[in-house]
Amino acid sequence: MSGKHLTIIGAGLAGALLATLLARRGWQVDVYEKRGDLRELGYERGRSINLALAERGRHALRQANADDAVMAQTVMMRGRMVHFADGHLDLQRYGRDDSEVIWSVHRGELNEVLLNIAEQAGARIHFHHRLDSVDFDNRIARFGDDRNDEVREIRFQSLVGADGAGSSLRQAMAKVVELGERSDFLGHSYKELEIPPGPDGGFRIEPNALHIWPRGRYMCIALPNSEGTFTVTLFLPNHALPNHALPNHASPMQAAAPAVPGFDTITTGAEARAFFDRDFPDASRLIPELEHDFENNPTGLLGTLYLDRWHLDRRAVLIGDAAHAMVPFHGQGMNCAFEDCVSLAQHLSRTDDRAEAFAGFQAERLPNARAIQHMALENYLEMRDRVDDDDYLLQRELEHLLAARHPTRFVPRYAMVTFRHMPYALALERGDLQRELLVELTRGRESLDGLDWDLVDAAVVARLSPLPPED
Incomplete structure (x- = not known):
């Protein structure tokens, strides 16, 4: 050789x-x-969560x-489509517009x-x-x-x-x-399911989004595939949790349940169907093979x-x-x-x-x-626990405003990770500084009305140096 x-x-x-x-x-x-x-x-x-291709990849x-050959297999995702427990939907964009998206690929x-x-x-x-x-x-x-x-x-x-x-x-x-x-194992595992195409071969729910059903200590997500299907992934604790472990914003339906479910308490297809009917009803009716997939697909660590x-x-x-x-x-x-x-x-x-x-x-x-x-x-904690929190949504609103007002200094951490090439370590460091600022500026507020923008702008300039230009 x-x-x-x-x-x-x-x-x-x-x-x-x-x-x-x-x-x-x-x-x-x-x-x-x-x-x-x-x-x-x-x-x-049944063994792989769908992949999200971002700018780094x-x-x-x-x-x-x-890139061209791979992109032919992808579906654009503009943001998280949050399915709230009360049934309403909210698209939380990943970036400013369609120039800042991620791509689902099998x-x-x-x-x-x-x-x-x-x-x-x-x-x-x-x-x-x-x-x-x-x-x-x-x-x-x-x-x-x-x-x-x-x-x-x-x-x-x-x-x-x-x-x-x-x-x-x-x-x-x-x-x-x-x-x-x-x-370091998480104490949660996952199970893969599938939403098939509609009768016309098209997508049965919004295709250009990552769908998420956040329920506190557990959640379900769905990513689109180019053939009109969605790969659905259920994330549950390995072991059921008592009700006192639920977050304060848990729905009445969740609070009435005997415990946060786990893979040790939901073991059969019939039990999985009843669980989905209760906690993810709009998803449940889209997964005709739920019982089969739950029992036959492996549980991933x-x-x-x-x-x-x-x-x-x-x-x-x-x-x-x-x-x-x-x-x-x-x-x-x-x-x-x-x-x-x-x-x-x-x-x-x-x-x-x-x-x-x-x-x-x-x-x-x-x-x-x-x-x-x-x-x-x-x-994981953000997707599972926070995307439907009022304080989180207010901080996101301010985050987008500051990114528009100070584009060289304030870039949302998700954008730094997903749409840029900067080192992950720098994105983590800057993200922590920006989060501290967002928490301080929104503490005790229910809206951004009455915010002193001169003080806000001064705080951004004083605490965040300009980011280095992208290579």
Whole structure:
């Protein structure tokens, strides 16, 4: 083996994109995937929350000449369509207008597009190769095939782990170097359901929105797919909670229930249907296969993976969920992984010393991964508990006004994360400062009437320096 060669473990979204970026830079790239080719086998339903593609992800796709092909599979989402407990709806826009939106995309369809583009760029993809062990001293990776007992040994120069939260490469690395690995599980899990198309093949509810049914300690969301369906995801505690754990704004119907439901108390399709009829009635009538999907789709876990170290000198490095899995509530897991791919490709292009490149990649990306992991957890509480709160809605109203009055100083945190390329760590820091300001300016108010705008403007200028221009 000679020249610039890299071995990638995992042909999912990050593995396929990184393979494309490196192949286009003249690298020889081999990708090993434990599963079969999903383009032939189809994508397994029930195991993946739909993905929200944001500007960060599109920026990475453009560099791989993949944006046009991917965007053909997406549906625009202008904002959150909140389904309140009393039945009324409210569209809470993500940005100023249709120039600031996110895009719903099905994981399987996206993966197919990226695999095709990776192969067209010259990457070699080997399916049915499950990483079993790694001899780092002799640079040999051993792969097994789930279809038989065949074992194959592959020599490598460097390994990249793009094999997800349960990364086999990470497990192999942990045997020879301390990674500082720890996992924090949320105490909530999810179940995937589906709203089918209407009789005419079209969408049965507003297609250009992420629908959310917030109910305090639990919620339901629905994201559109290009074929007219919606992927519905129910988030519940793993264990039911007593009524005293309900927030103050819980509806009378919720307060009358014996407990906040959990996956330990809703176990059958019939119980799930009764629960939906009670708490999500407008969604329930749109999900004809609810009982079947609830009983047959797996219950997914939600957690955050933290590592203090992502690389083993020049021999191996981790990216995406293998390095920093996060809960899905900011829609940034994929976008963050795509940024990893761009960053790693850039560091490898700057130096022939792979240990230096891997260390530089970790130094750049680890603080930003920690920041978006934190914001993703915060966003769950916001989506679940706050989107129907009066104080939250008043702060959002002021936030949009300040963004219009001070566009170089005050950018909503969601916009910094979703529509810009600034480091996640900077978005977290600025977002915290801005939230403090919003809380102070709206404290004790029921509306913005009578607000002293001269004092407000002075506070913004005094406490928020101009943001650096976008690269």
